Structure formats: structure tokens, C-alpha cells
Amino acid sequence: MYLDVVHLRAFYDLPLGRLLRSFVGAPIREMWPELKGQRLLGIGYSGPFMRPYLDSAERAIAAMPAPQGAVAWPRERDSACALVEDDALPFPDLSFDRVMLVHALDHCKDAEAVLKEAWRVLAPGGRLIAVVANRRGLWAQSELSPFGYGRPYSGGQLKELLKSSQFNVVNDAEALFMPPTRARTILRAARTWEAIGRRVWPAFGGVLIMEAEKVVFQSLPAGGKKKSLRVLRPVFIPEGAATGLKPIRSVHAHEQPLLPQ
Numbered sequence: 576m577y578l579d580v581v582h583l584r585a586f587y588d589l590p591l592g593r594l595l596r597s598f599v600g601a602p603i604r605e606m607w608p609e610l611k612g613q614r615l616l617g618i619g620y621s622g623p624f625m626r627p628y629l630d631s632a633e634r635a636i637a638a639m640p641a642p643q644g645a646v647a648w649p650r651e652r653d654s655a656c657a658l659v660e661d662d663a664l665p666f667p668d669l670s671f672d673r674v675m676l677v678h679a680l681d682h683c684k685d686a687e688a689v690l691k692e693a694w695r696v697l698a699p700g701g702r703l704i705a706v707v708a709n710r711r712g713l714w715a716q717s718e719l720s721p722f723g724y725g726r727p728y729s730g731g732q733l734k735e736l737l738k739s740s741q742f743n744v745v746n747d748a749e750a751l752f753m754p755p756t757r758a759r760t761i762l763r764a765a766r767t768w769e770a771i772g773r774r775v776w777p778a779f780g781g782v783l784i785m786e787a788e789k790v791v792f793q794s795l796p797a798g799g800k801k802k803s804l805r806v807l808r809p810v811f812i813p814e815g816a817a818t819g820l821k822p823i824r825s826v827h828a829h830e831q832p833l834l835p836q
Contacts, residue, residue, distance in 0.1 A: 577643035577682045578721055583620045584646055586721060591757055594765050595720060596623045599782055602748035603675075603704060606786045613672040616696065618661065618689065619679030620721075622648040624706070638664060640683065662688035669698045677706045680736070681725035690740035697789045703742060705785050707733060709749060714781030717755035722782060733785055742787035749773075749780025 586592040603624055610628045615635040617625045622637045629635055629649060639645035640661040647654040659665060661683050674693045680686045693703055708715040708727040715727035728736070734744050752772020753765050761768065772780070 576684075576725070577619075577640055578678065578724055580620065580639060580644035580646050583643070583678065583721055587623045590762060591719065592623075594753075594762065595722075595751065598753075598765075598769055599706060599750045599784070600624050600627070602750055602784045603706075605748070606704060606746050606784075607673065607702075610673060614670065615673045615675065616666070616671040616693075617675045617677070618659075618664075618693065619643070619677050619682065621675045621677040621679075622656075624677055625675060640679070643678075643682070662692055664692045664696055666696045668695055670696045672698055672701050674701070674703045675706075676703065678721050678725075680705055680733075681707045681722075681727060686726075686736060687740055690736065690742070694741055694789055699789065699791050701789045702745075703737075703787050703789070705733065705737065705783075705787070707783050709780055709783045712749075712751065712779050712781035714751050714755050719755045719757065722751070723755070728783060730783055733783055737785065737787045741790045741792075743790050744785055744787045746786040748784045749777065749782065750784060751781030752776065752779070755781070 587596055600623070604627060607628075609631050611631045612633050613628075613631075615625060615628055615632045617635070617637045618640075620639065620643065625635050625637065626649065629652070635655060637648045637656045638659045638661075639648075639656060641658055645656050645658040648656040657665065661679065662685060674697055676689070676693065679689060683689050697703065708722040708725065710727040710729045710732070712727075714720060714722045717723045730747065734747075737744055751769075753768035754761065756762075
């Protein structure tokens with residue numbers, strides 16, 4: 576179930592939310608250093624992580640699901656936000672080069688339907704980044720952040736979901752190794768905690784981040800090897816012909832290759 580967009584925006588305005596935006600955004604920027612001239616779509620509440628691409632992307636649209644609600648995004652420019660049904664996006668096929676899903680797959684009613692729509696609007700070879708709560712991490716067990724709500728995933732579950740939706744995982748990372756807390760002493764040392772956690776317990780990050788490429792199945796190329804199949808044709812023999820047999824109207828003979836039509 577989606578969280579209310581007002582609560583999501585309020586969280587990312589808090590000191591803790593700004594920290595999470597930084598820690599989760601770092602691996603995303605490593606995967607996508609720049610999107611110059613690219614068309615970017617965010618599904619869920621992706622705005623905080625799309626902001627670095629506002630000046631370089633050809634267009635950046637934040638698609639916010641109706642059960643979540645929508646707010647103007649970005650605040651300092653003309654709004655590029657759309658209120659959508661997550662399983663029926665109002666965009667033509669092949670409209671975007673990149674899709675980012677944050678607070679989407681773990682909050683939506685049907686993750687496969689959301690990915691099906693993401694696949695549809697992506698151009699061939701387009702890339703997708705999915706950000707979800709890690710089932711093994713502490714943040715999935717805490718209600719301090721939006722990652723403590725909805726459905727967490729293991730790495731294997733998320734990979735299988737993407738694969739079954741015709742995406743090929745090309746990169747993955749984890750983030751949020753600091754413990755979920757609002758304690759000022761921990762927050763002051765958050766970057767130290769993050770660095771230590773990444774080295775000491777790398778499999779227990781609070782968030783999974785996966786990059787996947789759209790897979791398009793191709794038909795066999797023209798001119799491929801064709802199999803010859805027998806085709807039976809009637810051959811007419813005039814009645815009374817000297818054959819030594821009773822008159823026959825037709826027999827089957829000849830063969831020719833059957834080519835695809």
C-alpha cells in the first residue's frame with residue numbers, strides 16, 4: 576500500500592531524509608553518472624533521486640501513483656509531475672530511455688504490472704533502476720523511514736522479479752548501512768557508520784538498488800536454414816492410358832520445399 580505523498584515529502588525534508596537521499600543517491604549516480612539528452616521517468620516517489628539529472632536530461636517526469644497522491648515537482652520550476660495509475664501509464668510506447676522506481680515496487684499492489692508498464696514505455700535497450708527495502712536489513716524493520724513500510728525484497732527475489740518481467744540485471748548495489756535512528760550522535764557520525772557497514776556487513780544494507788536493461792526478444796533472421804517438407808500434388812492420368820492398371824484419376828508424387836508464407 577502506498578504511503579501518502581505528503582508524508583513522503585515531509586520525510587525527505589527532515590535531516591534523516593536528507594541523509595537517506597544522499598546515501599541512496601550515491602550508488603544511483605555511480606550507475607548513471609549523467610543522462611545528457613536522455614528521457615527520464617520516475618515512478619513512485621522518485622523526485623529526490625531524479626533531481627541531479629534535471630539540468631542534463633532532455634525531459635524528466637515524475638509519475639506519482641493515484642493511491643499515493645501527487646505534489647508539484649520540482650518545486651523551483653514548472654511542475655513535471657503526473658498523477659497516474661501505476662499499471663496503466665499515460666505515455667506512448669518507447670517514450671523514455673531511463674526509468675527509476677523508488678517507493679514503487681515495495682508499495683504497489685501488483686509489482687509485475689508496474690514493471691510491465693515500465694518495459695512498455697522504455698525504448699529498446701533502455702535502462703531501469705529499482706530501489707526497494709532489503710529484507711535482511713534493519714531499515715525494513717523500522718518505521719522511521721518509508722523503507723519500513725510495504726513489501727521488502729531479498730536480492731534474489733528482486734532479480735527474479737526483474738527477469739520474469741523481461742529485464743536483464745546489469746548492476747546492483749546496497750545502501751543504508753547505518754542503523755535506523757534519529758539519535759543526533761549517530762546522525763553526526765552517519766558517514767562513518769555507512770563506510771564501516773559497507774566493509775563489515777555488506778550484505779545487510781537497508782536498501783537494494785538494481786539496474787536492469789530492457790530485453791527485446793528477436794525473431795530468427797531472414798534467410799535462415801529452412802527445412803524441406805513433403806508436399807503432395809495430384810497428377811492426372813487420362814482414362815484409358817496404357818498403364819497396366821485400372822484407370823486412376825490421380826496419384827501423389829513430387830516434393831518441393833515448403834517455405835514460410
